[in-house]
Amino acid sequence: MRVGFVGLGAMGAHMARNLHREGQLTSVWSRTGEKAGALAAELGLQAPATLAQLAAGVDAVVSCVSADADVLEVAGALAPALATGSLLIDCSTTAADTARRAAELLRRGGVEFLDCPVSGGVEGAREGTLAIMAGGAPEAFERARPILEAMGRTVTLFGPVGSGQAAKATNQIMCAGIIEAVSEAMAFARAQGLPLEKLIDTLGKGAGSSWYFVHRAPNMVRGSFPAGFRVRLHAKDLAICRDMAARFGVSLPVVERMLAEYAELIARGHGDEDISATFRLKAELFEPDKNGSGG
Amino acid sequence: MRVGFVGLGAMGAHMARNLHREGQLTSVWSRTGEKAGALAAELGLQAPATLAQLAAGVDAVVSCVSADADVLEVAGALAPALATGSLLIDCSTTAADTARRAAELLRRGGVEFLDCPVSGGVEGAREGTLAIMAGGAPEAFERARPILEAMGRTVTLFGPVGSGQAAKATNQIMCAGIIEAVSEAMAFARAQGLPLEKLIDTLGKGAGSSWYFVHRAPNMVRGSFPAGFRVRLHAKDLAICRDMAARFGVSLPVVERMLAEYAELIARGHGDEDISATFRLKAELFEPDKNGSGG
Numbered sequence: 232m233r234v235g236f237v238g239l240g241a242m243g244a245h246m247a248r249n250l251h252r253e254g255q256l257t258s259v260w261s262r263t264g265e266k267a268g269a270l271a272a273e274l275g276l277q278a279p280a281t282l283a284q285l286a287a288g289v290d291a292v293v294s295c296v297s298a299d300a301d302v303l304e305v306a307g308a309l310a311p312a313l314a315t316g317s318l319l320i321d322c323s324t325t326a327a328d329t330a331r332r333a334a335e336l337l338r339r340g341g342v343e344f345l346d347c348p349v350s351g352g353v354e355g356a357r358e359g360t361l362a363i364m365a366g367g368a369p370e371a372f373e374r375a376r377p378i379l380e381a382m383g384r385t386v387t388l389f390g391p392v393g394s395g396q397a398a399k400a401t402n403q404i405m406c407a408g409i410i411e412a413v414s415e416a417m418a419f420a421r422a423q424g425l426p427l428e429k430l431i432d433t434l435g436k437g438a439g440s441s442w443y444f445v446h447r448a449p450n451m452v453r454g455s456f457p458a459g460f461r462v463r464l465h466a467k468d469l470a471i472c473r474d475m476a477a478r479f480g481v482s483l484p485v486v487e488r489m490l491a492e493y494a495e496l497i498a499r500g501h502g503d504e505d506i507s508a509t510f511r512l513k514a515e516l517f518e519p520d521k522n523g524s525g526g
Numbered sequence: 527m528r529v530g531f532v533g534l535g536a537m538g539a540h541m542a543r544n545l546h547r548e549g550q551l552t553s554v555w556s557r558t559g560e561k562a563g564a565l566a567a568e569l570g571l572q573a574p575a576t577l578a579q580l581a582a583g584v585d586a587v588v589s590c591v592s593a594d595a596d597v598l599e600v601a602g603a604l605a606p607a608l609a610t611g612s613l614l615i616d617c618s619t620t621a622a623d624t625a626r627r628a629a630e631l632l633r634r635g636g637v638e639f640l641d642c643p644v645s646g647g648v649e650g651a652r653e654g655t656l657a658i659m660a661g662g663a664p665e666a667f668e669r670a671r672p673i674l675e676a677m678g679r680t681v682t683l684f685g686p687v688g689s690g691q692a693a694k695a696t697n698q699i700m701c702a703g704i705i706e707a708v709s710e711a712m713a714f715a716r717a718q719g720l721p722l723e724k725l726i727d728t729l730g731k732g733a734g735s736s737w738y739f740v741h742r743a744p745n746m747v748r749g750s751f752p753a754g755f756r757v758r759l760h761a762k763d764l765a766i767c768r769d770m771a772a773r774f775g776v777s778l779p780v781v782e783r784m785l786a787e788y789a790e791l792i793a794r795g796h797g798d799e800d801i802s803a804t805f806r807l808k809a810e811l812f813e814p815d816k817n818g819s820g821g
Contacts, residue, residue, distance in 0.1 A: 385728065385731070389724065394720060397718035400718075401715040402732060404710055405707050405708060405711040408703055408704065409703065409704055411707075412699065412702065412706075412707065419699055419778065422774055423689075423770070425685065426684060429684065430684070433682045437657055437737070438701065438737045439700040440700075442734070442736065475718070476714060481717075481812055483714065484710065485706060516776045517776055
């Protein structure tokens with residue numbers, strides 16, 4: 232299968248390289264044409280000038296772009312040019328509704344769409360160990376499997392188009408609540424004068440533990456929050472969760488609270504730190520100079 | 527060392543039996559004297575009528591009672607009767623300040639106090655696999671170690687008197703935020719129509735995972751919340767966390783929110799369910815008949 236790749240950002244560039252390594256990549260395209268030109272020159276690929284030209288030469292396109300509007304724009308540009316029976320595999324993180332709209336744009340031309348958001352970060356993209364959460368038709372998913380397995384280690388179909396995004400959103404809601412819990416608990420523990428490394432070691436083995444506590448509470452001890460999972464990216468994902476919940480008329484307390492916390496962190500210039508930087512705000516609760524209430 | 531045990535509730539009765547099994551238990555006392563009388567008759571122990579009589583015949587007392595006031599009452603009653611150099615090991619969950627007040631009551635008579643709250647539930651108490659978080663003098667802790675190791679598997683000294691309670695409170699704050707996150711995420715996932723078992727299996731291996739997600743999200747799929755960690759007991763512990771934070775002039779968002787959720791669950795008769803019953807309230811957000819906002 233000839234595969235084209237659209238979107239060569241921090242994640243996409245690594246994912247494209249892994250597809251190339253498996254001999255599946257034919258051509259690349261990026262909004263800033265230089266990125267595509269450079270990668271194509273390095274790897275011996277084509278770098279067509281337009282999305283329509285890219286579409287004309289491949290059986291499947293993988294896209295990894297930033298925003299919901301970008302996905303719809305890419306799908307709209309590819310739709311008239313992709314052959315009947317070809318695939319668009321979108322690895323961007325979007326609302327489930329955006330995935331369904333993209334699928335609808337493509338369905339008229341007989342093109343199958345799969346929403347395939349990933350988790351595992353830049354490191355997972357580079358090493359090909361991403362977890363990929365897919366939504367779409369089972370037949371399309373099976374055709375896409377070799378492509379997905381070139382980029383990720385765990386590849387799971389959750390249901391029809393939109394289900395991959397719903398699964399990813401579920402994960403992002405959990406991450407939000409857990410990082411708040413860990414941050415608040417660690418700020419409390421520090422105020423109590425507890426030995427924090429010993430605490431992480433002990434509580435990390437118990438029922439209150441979590442991946443974030445074991446792997447990111449040490450950031451809080453050091454007061455250093457290297458990315459990681461960047462605050463501004465999680466904020467973007469949580470805004471999607473907010474929109475998906477709003478379609479049910481629902482406001483989700485964990486999501487709303489963490490969007491407010493992240494807005495504060497971003498306003499203070501911490502948007503590119505790991506989400507464990509939430510500890511900064513929780514720690515301030517215990518600092519009388521800043522909260523004005525004394526200790 | 528001759529050990530007396532005070533408080534033969536759901537936890538204490540098992541802990542006393544484990545001390546007896548290790549040949550360390552001399553006598554037992556309970557507020558309702560029948561419990562002590564029955565256990566003493568079964569195990570061939572003494573069941574003195576008063577705490578002062580219990581104190582007169584032992585080198586150490588382990589207490590496991592319900593409320594902060596009970597701990598102070600027990601410490602006050604034992605203080606005049608315990609020999610200089612003896613130990614009071616309190617396994618109740620209280621505020622750190624209560625531990626410090628109890629220690630002060632005993633210090634005048636040369637009795638050492640250790641706050642040793644436990645986690646692991648009734649199952650851990652029965653099997654002797656509790657995690658025990660201790661606060662007190664290192665020398666007193668070392669003397670207490672054989673007693674603690676008869677009741678628990680992990681025994682950790684965190685610092686001076688009060689530190690055990692502070693460590694336990696930290697853990698309870700994390701549990702609160704995590705169960706809210708997992709409940710909210712699972713309610714969202716169900717509303718999205720995701721296959722929930724597959725979701726638990728997949729996300730349980732990722733960075734959004736936690737002990738509670740892996741072990742209690744299945745309760746949410748079944749709609750059944752057998753204890754477990756009872757809502758009303760976690761609410762009691764969180765009220766202690768609230769008080770400990772209030773001493774710094776701080777109100778903790780995760781703690782306050784979960785106290786409100788638990789008050790609602792208790793009001794509806796779910797106080798003896800596992801804390802994963804929080805899912806009941808989060809799921810209602812997505813039920814238009816109940817929140818009146820439609821979907």
